[in-house]
Amino acid sequence: MAVDMDLQDWIGRSQEAGDVLRAQPAQFMQATLDREPSLKDGDLLPPLWHWLYFLEAKRASELGRDAHPKKGGFLPPVSLPRRMWAGGRLTFHHPLILGQAAVKRSTIKSITEKSGRSGSLCFVTVAHEIIQNDQCALTEEQDIVYREDPAPDAPTPQPAPAPDNPEFSQVITPTEVMLFRYSALTFNGHRIHYDVDYARQVEGYEGLVFHGPLTATLLVDLARTEMQKSPKRFSFRGSAPISGSASFHLEGRRSTDGIDLWARRQDGALAMSATVQF
Template identity: 65%
Template sequence: MSNLQNWVGREEVRTDQIRADPARFMQATLDIKPSLSEGDPLPPLWHWLYFLEAAPAGELGRDAHPKRGGFLPPVALPRRMWAGGRFDFHRPIQIGHEATKRSTIACVTEKVGRTGPLCFVTVRHEVFQNDELALSEEHDIVYRNDPDPNAPTPAPRSARDSADFSEIVEPTEVMLFRYSALTFNGHRIHYDSDYARTVEGYDGLVFHGPLTATLLIKLAASKAGKAPKRFEFRGLTPLSGMSPFAIEGVSEDDQTKLWAKRADGALAMSATAEF
């Protein structure tokens, strides 16, 4: 851990043109007729389609993510998961204009959970456009051991029984493939079902955590009729095996409580949008 702490404060800066095509392709991925064009505001969390890292194939790890030890610290635990994030939306990101993202390793923390050792890495991102801060993000990554096939599976938390609004999401291999392509995400759990089952212990292909969060914030914004000022989410139980799941919410004053619920009633993700 003393070596990993050397990564705290490390920075990386990327500049990208917020082109219309990735946003239009994202609309198609979500079964929306492509309509976004230059000058339109980028929908919330769609900044993940930009500022991508193009690591050569020879520099990828076992899971097809870039090997650690560059910007991210060289955590020895083999499994990498997106644990959650927090966002402040200061002003819309405009399609058709250049933007810059500054990323900083905020902290590295080692813990021991029910399934063994864990390492949490928090990365702070700031997106600037026209020299003005548009978005602040804290991104939580968790690293853990491969699952023990003989260990009992912890019982998941149950999701809430009642909601003000709800939608059913029916994952498809094409949806997962397209989102992986749009975000240049090579993680094999999203397209290699044998790897997902035999190596990482899932029921099958895993629905992207960031895509789940994107669907939740989209649901909140559609119900409120406006984009939120702040959003946070936490992944709790994976959505795997291509089973349909529900995204639901409850409106409470100036915020919306949201969650993704698996077919078995387990709470997969919780989120809050503030307006």
């Protein structure tokens, strides 16, 4: 399917945002994960916790039906209503330091429209650079997917099974408080994370949806704990949503050049896969 010329015009658009990596959001993140809020200025920011910063605050009148900002500003005006963060790739060049200023530069890298089993899809890839102390600390590519609303009589997609050979594992039990706190920390107004009626009746989920970025954050944290070292590269891809209150597993095993990771739902389905290189 060819890319609509109006959407094509968004490729190459860029924006820049500055922020001070204050310790308080990182402390609040620690508390959200049931950890002692001990991080302070001068400490290193844990991997993927940069998503707590450089946040955009749109007026309430500038939000769409799902409480995300309306499309057509920096992101292209894709007509499909459902938005998900499908995956990403990150390279960690230098540690980010709490208490210091940083700059985030973002560019629309590609826009691709496709047809899938569930209907029309549009993939938007955004490239980011985070600069601190005049050096690039982190580069990232985010894959955002837009989808159609599910038809009332549409069959539930059958996700692929997760691997069954983990070397280590961790159980995560979602709570409404955890989802609310992470939404608040990232200023994410997407209703699928706190409005269960909207999640079920409009977007077709079984319940509140566990944040994909939070799943990725917990996976890289598990790998860092297992290896006792900081990652150099991390990539992840969402395969199926985690929704409802059932516990799920974060699992992994060592590979020739790092760790392969995945999130396994209670029904055995693969929710997210990831790789870490050190």
